[in-house]
Amino acid sequence: MPRPLSVQLYSVRNQLAADRDGTLARLAGMGFGAVEPFDVLTDPQGLRSRLDDLGLAVSGVHVRQLVDPGHDPDRVLDAVALLGATDAIVPAGIPHEDFTGRDGLARAAALLNRLSARAAERGLRLGYHNHWWEIEPRLGGLHAIEVLADLLDPAVFLEIDTYWAAVGGAEVPGLLRRLGDRVRALHIKDGPGVKGEPNVAVGGGTMPVPEILAAAPDAWRIVEFDACAGDPFAELAASRAYVSALEAA
Template sequence: MQTAVQLYTLRSLDAPLPEMVRRVAEAGFDGVEFAGIGGDESAVADALSDTGLAAPSAHVGIDALESDSRGVAETYDALGVDSLVVPYLDPDHFADEDAAEDTADRLGALAGTVPGLGYHNHEHEFVELDGEYALERVVTEADVELELDVGWAHAAGADPASLVDRHADRIEVLHLKDVVEDADAPRGGRPVDLGAGDVPLDAVLDAARDASVEWVVFEHDDPDDPLESLESADSWLAERGL
């Protein structure tokens, strides 16, 4: 497995995107996952080339994909991005059987024009529908990749390692996030540095290895010091051979 950083983690830095790419390289990671590129494709491409980092995936809003899937795909293809991931759909899209069916239809239609389309979860997709989670229903019926965020899955009460096992055939990129369980937090958990929370990350990594997951992407939604979080995450991963 290779390691990457979701650049949303660094959004509070007063630095242009190419500089963020270089910071990730300096911290020892193998790649980056984009959360937008701000129209600076040439400079970003140069930063990737200079550092040798890969860009396996990018988060792109569903409205942008539906309005111009070809243009968006061409932009990210030029940066070597293999998978475009819808990062969020609101809770109404997973609220019940009908909503899940409609969401699966919408993503499935988009997957026909966006090869490698994926979906990234938060906590609200874990509504139980006849023995499975709404998230599972949607990605299976839409036949899209699952970029499982293990932190939010755990905060929702799911077992992230079991989810990796069940959906090994559609997980190529895994979001490695740790959270402290907190019933008073808006999402049932508070993001922390890797190893400082309650997520069974070692079990997740074991499952990811068994599933031949290609990339683990570190993300911290709200770090006090993004660069310290990068260094901490790299050290934690290095201790586990990554």
């Protein structure tokens, strides 16, 4: 059975803050079958209960807190498990400069490998999610994220943000093919492809979405907006319709 299309809840962060339960119900009503939470420490039990009521799966959880020394990693991982997720994904928090040279990449990989072993004790998998700064630096002709992948324990997977990869200068389908089965999840988004500009509905910008999906056929698809040029619910609905039509073709 194919995995349901997911949405990163950061896309509707303001709406969640105002009305969590209503926002989740609205996403379920659009046809999304899964969500990717980003605030794992705020009421994980209540969130799971609401998701269960709506029939929404959890595709994974963003856990920047794992690399924040102000948070207890065990508490963070326990919250991920409480949500019923299997994938804990670090979306940022490692210094940008660590991706500009091999010593920094070795430090980043060592940190992620340690966290992966800790996650595995709870039956969880650890992943890493890119922005532009893991793509833009090149070492020996490779994007920094590719060098990092070679240094990571095979248990650590990648969630490739396809839009940020393009902004960082990657030819995204080719990057996905080179990374192969290290890529377990994709953030699908669209826009003008430049820093500082808002996202638009998937299919309405510059991203070669059909080619991207074809390059990583087994990766979980998660729609996300960092910032949205229009009404986020309308743009998410349009994105869901577009991606679903491509997958059905």
